[in-house]
Amino acid sequence: MIRIEKLHKSYPIGKDSLHVLKGIDLHIKEGEFVSIMGSSGSGKSTLLNIVGLLDTHDQGAYYLNGQLIQGLNEKKAAILRNKFLGFVFQSFNLISYKTALENVALPLYYKGMNRKERLIIALDYLDKVGIKDWANHLPNELSGGQKQRVAIARALVTNPKVVLADEPTGALDSTTTDSVMDLLKDINNEGMTVFVITHEEEVANQTKRIVRLKDGVIISDEPTIASKNL
């Protein structure tokens, strides 16, 4: 599903450049539940942004669903994101003036689906994440956990190939964290590829494979106890 070969990325800082990713090789197959662990500055967010087509890489190759990602313009990237990827962010990133239902339906709008159809599907996904009753509430009327559920529903609504979650529990308390992780596990159990970035061991341990990143290189890549138990 995701294949990365010798990936490099640097950011210019003034005259110098900061080498963030120093040759990453990673292969994630369909249906995997992978977490990227690392302290801040390890390059994990950069990796997710490149995988999510939110940013571009300098060197190396990236194949998404078998397609080589190279020299994409914004328009093509937008189409691929809409088709293959679903995002869950630490700060939820819901649009404040849209209701939960409208937020979930938005990716379908960009897919070109008509309003009636997309609202039906969006409500279906809200039901799936367990907050159907909150469909017509604005984000500021929802709790952190509820917001993240809306965000997850939004990530799933286009039926993507991969769900990318950047510190999905970073802004949540431990109880809510567990329920959100349970939700991600359920999604994975249904066959969805889930790619989580985190710096919390407990969160990482609930995934099936942990990739540890330090200073731009992978230092370990192994299955978790959770996966062995299955």
Add this chain to the structure above:
Amino acid sequence: MFDLDRWREIFQSINKNRLRSVMSGFTVAFAILLFTLLFGIASGLGNFFKEAFADDAKNLLFFRAGRTTKPYKGLQTGRKVQLKNTDYNYVTEEYTDNIQYKTAKINKNLTIKYENEASNYGVKAVHPDYQFLEKIILYEGRFLNERDLKLKSKVIVIGRLIKKDLFGEKLALGKRVNVNGSSFLIVGIFSDENTDRESEAYIPLTTNQMMYGSNDFIDQINLGYNPKLSTDAAIAFGKKVERDMRKKLNIHPDDQSALSVRNMAEANKFVGIIMLALYLIIAFIGSGTLIAGIIGISNIMIFVIKERTKEFGIRKALGAKPSSIVGMVVQESVLITTLSGYLGLSLGTYILSFIGNSLEEKYFIKDPSVSPTIVIGATILLIISGLIAGYIPAKRAASIKPIEALRAD
């Protein structure tokens, strides 16, 4: 453009950000309001000038003789210059090509009597063209004609007020009135915007010359020059006729009181220059106001887009193409500028129509209004400025990488 979903997105964004939308709308509405008022007032001033200087036929040229104030060719000062039929014939025959209407005129004050009612009225002895030169509107009967002049008929055309004085509500057309002892047949009754003239009466010039003095004297020659002549050509024509007349009547070229000439073309040219200057000033101030309005909305749009950068980042992460973001912002911007511009425009037009003629006496502003051309022009300008004000910052915002946009707060 006709994407219903797009419109729904825009109305939602406007509705959820009312203060912002109202503020940007207000800037445009105010600029257009000022622009409309300025142009309206300018055209009001223009209307006043036009009317003040040209209430009769615009192409009027007339000559009147008086006493000489300068000696010329051995002739003394104080000599009375008398215009005669020969002068009239000379001018009208010499310049046939340049003349549209022509009349000689004798001014008299005579008593007009019908049964027991009688009063003194200005009676003018004229040629038939006088009707067109002074834009006299007949509402009963006819004006004097060539046959009347040829036969020296005793016919009279009276003003509406004379009819009212002498006849009241009774029928006047076809009745006979007594003018200074002679019986005249009423052949026409006229009205005129200038109500002073409605207590005047007109009789054939030849009849007057035969009855009162049996001479060929006239007081005045009125000409309507060919309207095809340009203003400058009309002024030149007036000057040429004047030179010829002075030569013929032995008047010093600079003696204004012996022969006074009034050429409407000169007044028209003067009004034209004043109007041009006025419009230039107004156009300058008006476009300045509009530009200030456009800059105002551009500023607001830059701020708005900065504020929404994160939202655009989210939309892009969810699959929005840059073009869809630019399109959405531009459409919103055009919608706000056009609507509020129209609001300003209609408010301005309403205020102008409310002002109406109330400022005519004191401030010389008559019927201030904006022409449809200006309205359409301003609308197009609004749409274009909305496009520019939205497009430039939206293009920039849409070109920011989604990851940077998402980081923005």
